[in-house]
Amino acid sequence: xxxxxxxxxPYEDKLDNLTDADIAVILAELRRRLKAPEIAxxxxxxxxxxxxxxxxxxxTNGELEDVxxxxxxxxxxxxxxxxxxxxRLAGGWVGARKLDRAMVREWVDALFGRCSGCGRCTMxxxxxxxxxxxxxxxxxxxxxxxLVPPELQSTVMMAVERGNNMGIPRDEWLxxxxxxxxxxxxxxGDPEARIPVDAKGARLLYTVNPREPKFFPLSLLAAxxxxxxxxxxxxxxxxxxxxxxxxxxxxxxxxxGLMSDRLVKAKEDLGAEVLVLGECGHGFGSxxxxxxxxxxxxxxxxxxxxxxxxxxxxxxxxxxxxxxKNRKPVTLHDPCNLVRLGxxxxxxxxxxxxAVEDFREMTPNRQKxxxxxxxxxxxxxxxxxxxxxxxxxxxxxxxRATGAKIVVAPCHNCIDQLIELxxxxxxxxxxxxxxxxxxxxxxxxxxxx
Amino acid sequence: xxxxxxxxxxxxxxEEGFLANPDEWTEEIAVVLAKDQENLDxxxxxxxxxxxxxxxxxxxxxxxxxxxxxxxxxxxxLRQIYELFPSGPAKGACKLAGLPKPDxxx
Numbered sequence: 001x002x003x004x005x006x007x008x009x010p011y012e013d014k015l016d017n018l019t020d021a022d023i024a025v026i027l028a029e030l031r032r033r034l035k036a037p038e039i040a041x042x043x044x045x046x047x048x049x050x051x052x053x054x055x056x057x058x059x060t061n062g063e064l065e066d067v068x069x070x071x072x073x074x075x076x077x078x079x080x081x082x083x084x085x086x087x088r089l090a091g092g093w094v095g096a097r098k099l100d101r102a103m104v105r106e107w108v109d110a111l112f113g114r115c116s117g118c119g120r121c122t123m124x125x126x127x128x129x130x131x132x133x134x135x136x137x138x139x140x141x142x143x144x145x146x147l148v149p150p151e152l153q154s155t156v157m158m159a160v161e162r163g164n165n166m167g168i169p170r171d172e173w174l175x176x177x178x179x180x181x182x183x184x185x186x187x188x189g190d191p192e193a194r195i196p197v198d199a200k201g202a203r204l205l206y207t208v209n210p211r212e213p214k215f216f217p218l219s220l221l222a223a224x225x226x227x228x229x230x231x232x233x234x235x236x237x238x239x240x241x242x243x244x245x246x247x248x249x250x251x252x253x254x255x256x257g258l259m260s261d262r263l264v265k266a267k268e269d270l271g272a273e274v275l276v277l278g279e280c281g282h283g284f285g286s287x288x289x290x291x292x293x294x295x296x297x298x299x300x301x302x303x304x305x306x307x308x309x310x311x312x313x314x315x316x317x318x319x320x321x322x323x324x325k326n327r328k329p330v331t332l333h334d335p336c337n338l339v340r341l342g343x344x345x346x347x348x349x350x351x352x353x354x355a356v357e358d359f360r361e362m363t364p365n366r367q368k369x370x371x372x373x374x375x376x377x378x379x380x381x382x383x384x385x386x387x388x389x390x391x392x393x394x395x396x397x398x399x400r401a402t403g404a405k406i407v408v409a410p411c412h413n414c415i416d417q418l419i420e421l422x423x424x425x426x427x428x429x430x431x432x433x434x435x436x437x438x439x440x441x442x443x444x445x446x447x448x449x
Numbered sequence: 450x451x452x453x454x455x456x457x458x459x460x461x462x463x464e465e466g467f468l469a470n471p472d473e474w475t476e477e478i479a480v481v482l483a484k485d486q487e488n489l490d491x492x493x494x495x496x497x498x499x500x501x502x503x504x505x506x507x508x509x510x511x512x513x514x515x516x517x518x519x520x521x522x523x524x525x526x527l528r529q530i531y532e533l534f535p536s537g538p539a540k541g542a543c544k545l546a547g548l549p550k551p552d553x554x555x
Contacts, residue, residue: 155552166553167512176517211554215516215538218527244554280554379554385464413554416540423536 011150015108018101022145027082027099029144033137034079041134042076042084044127045069051121051131056370056394057114061387068121071110072131075138078103107142111135112149113384116376116391117249118336123367140251148250149384152377156246160255163262164242166210174238176213180220187221188228188444195224198270199235204309205272206234207243207263209280209412216412222439223278226310229442230318234276240266243278244413245286248337249377257294260287264299275303279433281335281411282375285342305338307410310438311347314354321441326356328430330437331404333362333395333418334369335411348410348434355441356406362398370394372409374417389424392417396425410434455481462486465540467550474504474547482545487536496533496545498523503546513543513551 051068052058058066065071073095080087080096087096097103119132142148148156159165164173174197181195196202206227212219227234240262247256264287267275277284288303313319332352338344345366352359362369373392378384399407399421407422407429409415418431450469451462455478461469466486468474479500483489489496502522506514516538520527534541539555 151550151552158552166551168515172515172517176515179517209554213515213517214513214551214553215555217516380552382464382467382550416554419537420540 014147015101015105018104018145022147023099023104025145026104026141026147027078030075030078030138030141031083033140034083037130038134038137039079039083041072041127041129042079045072045076045129046127048126050124050126054120054124056116056118056120056373057387057391060391060393065110066114068115068131071115071135072129074103074106074110075134078138104142104147107138108147108149111138111142112152112377112381113387116336116371116373116378116388118371118375119341120336120368120371123340136248136251138251139249140253143250143252148252149377149381151382152246152250152380155377155380156250156252156255159242159244159246159259163239164210165244165246166214168210168214170238173213173241176217177220177236180217180224183221184224184228187225190228190447193224193228195220196235198238199233201271202233202235203273204232204234204276205263205267205270205274206236206276206278206306207241207283208236208278209244209283210242211412211416212278219279219412219433219436222433222436223306225439225442226313226319226435229320229444230313231445232313232318235270235272237266237270243280243283243287245283246377246380248282248286248290249375249380253294256286257291260291261295263287264291264295267301273301274309275299275301276306276309277303278306279410279412279435281337281339281342281413284344285337288342305342305344305347305410307338307344307347307351307434310435311350314350319438320443320445321351321354321438322443323355323357323441325441326406326437327358328356328405329358329360329403330356330406330408331360331362331399331402332365332434333372333399333407333409333411333414334366335409335414336369336371336375338410339369340367344410348408351434351438352408355438360402360404362402370398372414372417372421374413374420379413379416388417389420392421393425396421396427399427399429400425404429406430406432406437408432408434408437453478453481453485463550465550467544468547471507471547471549476500478547479545482547486544487534487541492545493533495523495525495529499525499530499533499542500546503542503548507543507546507548513539513548 077097
């Protein structure tokens with residue numbers, strides 16, 4: 001049996017022993033990623049403080065280090081020192097700071113440890129500075145020097161090396177789908193009901209969070225039931241079904257692009273018309289909005305959230321919902337990357353108001369909603385877990401104020417945080433995806449005898 | 450770093466309550482973790498069937514098993530797994546089986 005003292009964290013050792021060459025790598029990558037608006041931002045923050053009241057970290061922890069302008073300034077000070085004439089010549093007078101070991105530690109603590117990339121500060125910025133974008137660029141600069149916290153980096157590398165972020169072997173993915181197909185047949189009473197895999201020429205290629213097959217496959221059953229009810233032509237890919245993209249969180253554009261490109265290739269190989277992204281906030285933001293930049297190409301086909309697809313079914317009468325199947329009060333959490341940063345806002349509301357009897361908005365909601373605290377890689381980064389849970393207090397308070405018994409979130413990352421908040425703050429709620437609630441309300445079409 | 454006390458020994462937990470050193474796990478420690486982390490005062494034979502399977506799978510493959518494998522081996526229906534471990538298969542069952550936290554959105 002091993003002794004009780006775990007070995008010293010190699011990441012801490014790395015931060016203690018940074019070389020000038022490491023610093024040069026960080027600066028070169030930061031410089032490469034900065035465009036004119038980011039450099040201009042170095043001079044346009046007017047310290048108004050509106051971002052402080054926008055940030056769930058500051059509103060719960062209240063430390064100066066939590067203020068978005070402070071986090072931003074850590075990046076801007078380095079930009080000034082290294083990349084502007086004023087910073088080079090007048091240094092401290094213009095708030096410039098050299099990137100040294102101590103500053104790298106401050107970057108890691110603030111940019112990885114106190115930010116979920118939710119973009120609420122950016123939305124409230126008087127000067128229109130893309131605060132969360134600059135923080136991501138600085139994360140990417142740290143990534144170039146191998147300085148992403150290892151718990152986050154391991155999730156990126158698991159996806160890169162094994163095709164999905166939980167390392168699920170292909171045969172176990174297929175076995176789980178076969179099992180859920182049996183459940184679908186029981187649920188629909190139709191022995192012919194199917195979960196198609198690698199079906200060439202299907203209209204939709206559907207993608208999911210590996211957390212679903214690994215631990216929470218009821219959401220797979222829900223989506224399959226909805227596609228069945230709508231008479232949809234759809235398929236999974238046996239290899240590339242992972243909608244997540246932790247490269248968005250680590251800031252590593254090369255790996256992020258590689259992951260999105262796999263989904264695009266799977267769509268092309270199967271000849272599907274639409275790439276449908278499952279309930280995953282950052283996965284939607286990554287492949288719908290960021291991937292064309294990462295891959296430097298336009299996608300000549302639609303990339304849609306499954307919520308958009310489901311809302312179309314409802315509008316077109318392809319599915320029928322009976323709200324009396326969901327009687328408990330329901331509230332909705334808006335994932336930052338899907339709603340504020342992603343633009344999918346009303347579809348989930350159309351679905352829920354049709355699928356449940358008692359729908360209650362949280363306050364604030366839609367684009368103004370607070371982050372649950374689990375985004376930005378925070379769920380992966382165990383070293384910052386205490387802060388993540390305390391920053392989630394705001395979300396817990398929002399949920400409690402609605403009196404809802406079910407919290408719905410169209411994002412598996414948010415859902416994991418919400419399950420933890422439920423336990424930590426004793427909310428006494430169930431947590432579900434939108435499609436799970438929709439599937440519970442579906443009135444199946446009568447089957448021909 | 451949080452700790453739990455067990456037979457006069459102090460075991461370290463990471464920030465999320467997983468054993469800092471998974472090799473230290475024993476069935477007695479699972480009982481302590483169940484109480485301390487999951488508010489489970491007693492572990493039933495069904496809990497044990499799940500925990501023992503997860504542990505043996507992990508010792509063989511260094512990974513958490515799919516929930517499919519858990520259900521197949523224990524003959525427990527899927528929904529019952531979530532009732533037995535309210536924090537879910539990862540943060541509930543795998544934690545009690547002494548596994549490190551799995552990668553991904555958990």
